[in-house]
Amino acid sequence: MPNMPDGEAAPMPSEGNEPCFCGSGRKMRLCHKSASPDSRAARIVRLYREVEQEIADYRASSPKQPPCREGCSSCCSDYFPVSQVEFELLLVYMERHWSKAEIEEAFDRAEENLLALKQENPPMYDSLTRPVDRKGELEAVRHHAGRNSFPCPLLDRENGRCRVYPARPFLCRTHGSSHTFYGGWRERLQPERICEHIDGGRAHRKITPNIADYWPRYEELADVRVGPQRRLLRQYPIFYWLVLYGRHGGGKTTAFGGRDNFDLPIGEHNARMAAHGSATN
Numbered sequence: 001m002p003n004m005p006d007g008e009a010a011p012m013p014s015e016g017n018e019p020c021f022c023g024s025g026r027k028m029r030l031c032h033k034s035a036s037p038d039s040r041a042a043r044i045v046r047l048y049r050e051v052e053q054e055i056a057d058y059r060a061s062s063p064k065q066p067p068c069r070e071g072c073s074s075c076c077s078d079y080f081p082v083s084q085v086e087f088e089l090l091l092v093y094m095e096r097h098w099s100k101a102e103i104e105e106a107f108d109r110a111e112e113n114l115l116a117l118k119q120e121n122p123p124m125y126d127s128l129t130r131p132v133d134r135k136g137e138l139e140a141v142r143h144h145a146g147r148n149s150f151p152c153p154l155l156d157r158e159n160g161r162c163r164v165y166p167a168r169p170f171l172c173r174t175h176g177s178s179h180t181f182y183g184g185w186r187e188r189l190q191p192e193r194i195c196e197h198i199d200g201g202r203a204h205r206k207i208t209p210n211i212a213d214y215w216p217r218y219e220e221l222a223d224v225r226v227g228p229q230r231r232l233l234r235q236y237p238i239f240y241w242l243v244l245y246g247r248h249g250g251g252k253t254t255a256f257g258g259r260d261n262f263d264l265p266i267g268e269h270n271a272r273m274a275a276h277g278s279a280t281n
């Protein structure tokens with residue numbers, strides 16, 4: 001979390017009057033108006049704002065503050081996966097706010113990051129580039145993920161600031177709070193699972209807002225659910241999403257094909273996705 005939470009009030013969804021998911025600050029109906037206010041993207045942006053509000057409330061009310069501050073960016077070198085809709089939200093933001101050269105550079109940097117991962121963390125590289133399912137991916141993350149030698153390609157390395165801050169993914173918003181969601185609660189409290197700038201164990205809990213309860217809601221939006229059926233979708237770190245979209249999508253641009261994450265109500269989208277692949281319990 002290299003910048004500070006912006007503390008925007010959480011809006012209630014209504015007929016596209018909520019701020020657009022792209023971070024423009026305009027109402028959705030005046031910005032990306034083909035988007036559905038009930039889409040996966042719109043819903044996850046509302047979740048982002050709730051988490052921001054929770055953290056802002058904590059900061060306003062607690063005498064003990066987490067050490068997270070603008071420019072503190074060690075956590076941006078962590079290996080962590082994000083969902084596809086979150087990555088597409090980043091592309092939408094970059095499309096509006098970045099130059100063509102900056103966008104191309106991020107794709108180039110991502111290719112370099114993949115080569116570096118191959119050298120420095122072969123088990124994580126293998127898991128990343130093989131067709132394991134989401135459960136396998138989470139197991140690999142649990143055992144092999146750590147801090148990369150390189151930061152997220154969307155970080156400004158000069159000043160340690162996130163260059164997509166208004167659109168940053170869910171996990172980026174949780175750094176400095178309940179930091180890790182992987183494993184059981186004992187594992188989550190181990191100091192090595194928490195940022196080195198934050199004390200581990202009970203001390204960690206005492207100085208950070210607890211936003212762990214948001215995780216199930218995040219999973220609900222990141223995965224596909226139809227009634228009791230659930231299909232877990234693979235996630236990737238930001239640099240690898242860039243590699244995939246760069247190689248198999250619109251090249252080194254923010255263009256991408258299907259906009260179902262934005263344009264379809266999530267229920268309809270889930271039903272379509274479930275019809276095209278087996279859902280699991």
Ligand code: SF4
Pocket residue numbers: 001002067068069072073074075076175176195196197198
């Ligand atoms: S989680 Fe750690 S590295 Fe990240 S902003 Fe907070 S104190 Fe800094």
Ligand code: SF4
Pocket residue numbers: 001002075076077152153154155156161162163164165168169172238
């Ligand atoms: S998107 Fe990248 S640079 Fe921004 S907070 Fe997340 S990891 Fe850091």
Ligand SMILES: [Zn+2]
Pocket residue numbers: 020021022023024028031032
């Ligand atoms: Zn927009």
